[in-house]
Ligand SMILES: Cc1ncc(C[n+]2csc(CCOP(=O)(O)OP(=O)(O)O)c2C)c(N)n1
């Protein structure tokens with residue numbers, strides 16, 4: 001067991017998987033000598049060389065499209081998109097190609113690959129360095145979407161993603177890279193895809209979250225605990241395939257469900273979770289399924305006052321819990 | 328590198344000289360040439376049958392390779408079957424036949440049968456693919472496949488397999504951004520990659536002059552520092568020669584080549600297109616002279632390679648193949664809805680739930696979407712299949 005930052009756990013995961021399987025390669029912008037703009041791949045180019053840690057041109061569609069071809073050709077590519085905000089040029093390759101390859105070929109082909117991208121706000125990144133993009137991809141059958149919240153899960157899930165036979169998007173909240181520390185076990189442990197985790201057991205309100213919001217949800221749960229409100233926090237970890245069972249079990253127990261996400265509220269990932277809970281746990285509900293989510297503006301504004309207004313934080317979640325608990 | 332014009336030229340004085348000369352400089356035997364001719368003619372025959380079936384209401388849609396077959400067979404012949412990779416496009420019938428797919432494989436795709444090896448009836452006709460034959464699954468958004476071939480070339484380089492990856496598309500599609508991104512990357516890394524543009528002068532209705540500034544795709548190769556070759560796409564041997572050179576360069580580690588084969592589109596863009604709306608009768612008549620099938624045939628007859636006996640044998644075999652493929656595809660069952668949620672992911676996930684109307688348990692016939700609703704035989708076949716597939720939903724033969 002060792003205490004690691006979020007980004008150290010990711011880097012260790014990458015390094016150990018590359019050492020384990022020579023077919024694992026990394027490609028992306030500035031991932032080589034520089035080690036990535038956040039240093040997630042720091043030192044890997046020195047260790048594994050030019051062929052396995054590839055600085056690509058500034059071409060996101062190429063990064064993803066080439067990874068698909070390389071995956072067909074027997075490699076296990078890990079594509080780094082420098083910021084999730086810049087994944088949009090690769091949307092066609094992800095949605096039309098990576099996601100559909102297995103289905104459209106009736107299992108003749110598949111694209112086992114991982115796309116890593118830093119996402120999220122609260123870092124003075126403004127409109128184009130703060131986006132949450134998960135909803136675009138959780139909408140697409142054929143893609144898996146993973147958002148870890150702890151160093152333990154980040155490393156264990158990353159391992160599972162690299163070994164998985166389907167394309168996985170792995171979004172890392174950039175605010176957590178150095179601010180979140182946690183114990184990481186020694187050895188080759190994995191965290192399975194498609195399994196949520198109850199990170200705080202409780203009886204009265206279920207709060208469902210992922211990524212940075214999973215931490216804020218825990219803080220909010222602590223704040224209301226003093227007033228006798230017992231909150232169960234579910235950290236989804238894998239957004240698709242969704243661990244419905246853990247979500248529904250919790251809501252059926254508490255009768256109340258609050259979903260927290262940083263992305264724009266309208267049509268966000270939490271809307272799907274809300275719909276599932278409403279459809280499949282209706283008889284157990286003692287209050288409306290509610291959401292605390294980012295406001296519906298086209299991006300996170302830069303000015304710190306505006307950014308604070310945008311960002312979901314523990315206080316805003318706390319308010320949501322109190323309102324729901326009162327039903 | 329400069330754009331070069333190639334022609335295999337058949338200036339033989341008489342048939343005997345030509346027999347010695349034709350193909351010999353390219354290392355092609357008479358048997359090779361006969362097989363290449365068979366493939367060109369087979370692709371044409373399969374294609375023509377598709378149109379007949381379309382007009383007869385048996386299949387709803389045709390996208391054709393007529394006029395492209397010479398370039399396709401010539402180019403594909405230069406690759407090593409079962410080793411190299413091709414990411415084809417929707418006109419690649421001759422490419423797929425040359426690389427190992429059978430007329431049955433092509434025809435079941437037209438009927439979208441459960442046994443269609445390209446997609447098990449999931450994709451529109453023309454979206455061929457076969458892992459068994461290293462033909463990457465075709466999708467509809469044009470040009471995306473270029474990056475997949477570049478990725479395959481990257482994997483080949485890194486894994487030191489000696490494979491070459493080739494992709495094909497039309498000149499209109501070559502304007503897509505993915506083409507630029509991929510050519511740039513392939514050239515930077517000197518990947519064993521070949522880009523074939525089958526330039527038929529039209530992207531649906533829009534002519535070359537409105538698609539390609541400068542009217543040459545091959546010239547764009549210069550911007551990436553790679554050779555750009557223009558070749559007469561109705562000249563099978565010239566196409567073979569150009570591709571063979573490109574393969575040699577790729578295998579030697581000298582990087583990618585762009586080959587622009589000038590072909591003609593002898594049919595409308597697809598069965599949904601009326602090309603007389605934008606192409607004159609004169610133009611269409613003139614383009615018939617660019618038909619690779621009679622051209623290659625005359626070349627081989629003049630060289631004394633395609634003797635009347637040989638031709639008769641080939642024609643009989645093709646007729647039998649096309650007949651067999653049609654009969655076979657006609658009799659193949661439709662895919663059943665119980666299989667429709669399979670292969671979204673490698674494994675089934677309980678959270679990926681079926682729709683409220685289930686997986687087709689009620690209605691045994693899965694052919695609700697077939698426009699040829701009078702296809703009673705198909706429906707009956709699907710009924711049988713429903714029973715089979717419920718018991719064993721994984722059709723191994725369709726992978
Ligand atoms: C991204 C995308 N845009 C539009 C289309 C519709 N479309 C299909 S084929 C085609 C024309 C392609 O022309 P070209 O590349 O010259 O190939 P050709 O059909 O002439 O062989 C168009 C516009 C498509 N399939 N994909």
Ligand SMILES: [Mg+2]
Nearest residue numbers: 497527529530
């Ligand atoms: Mg064209």
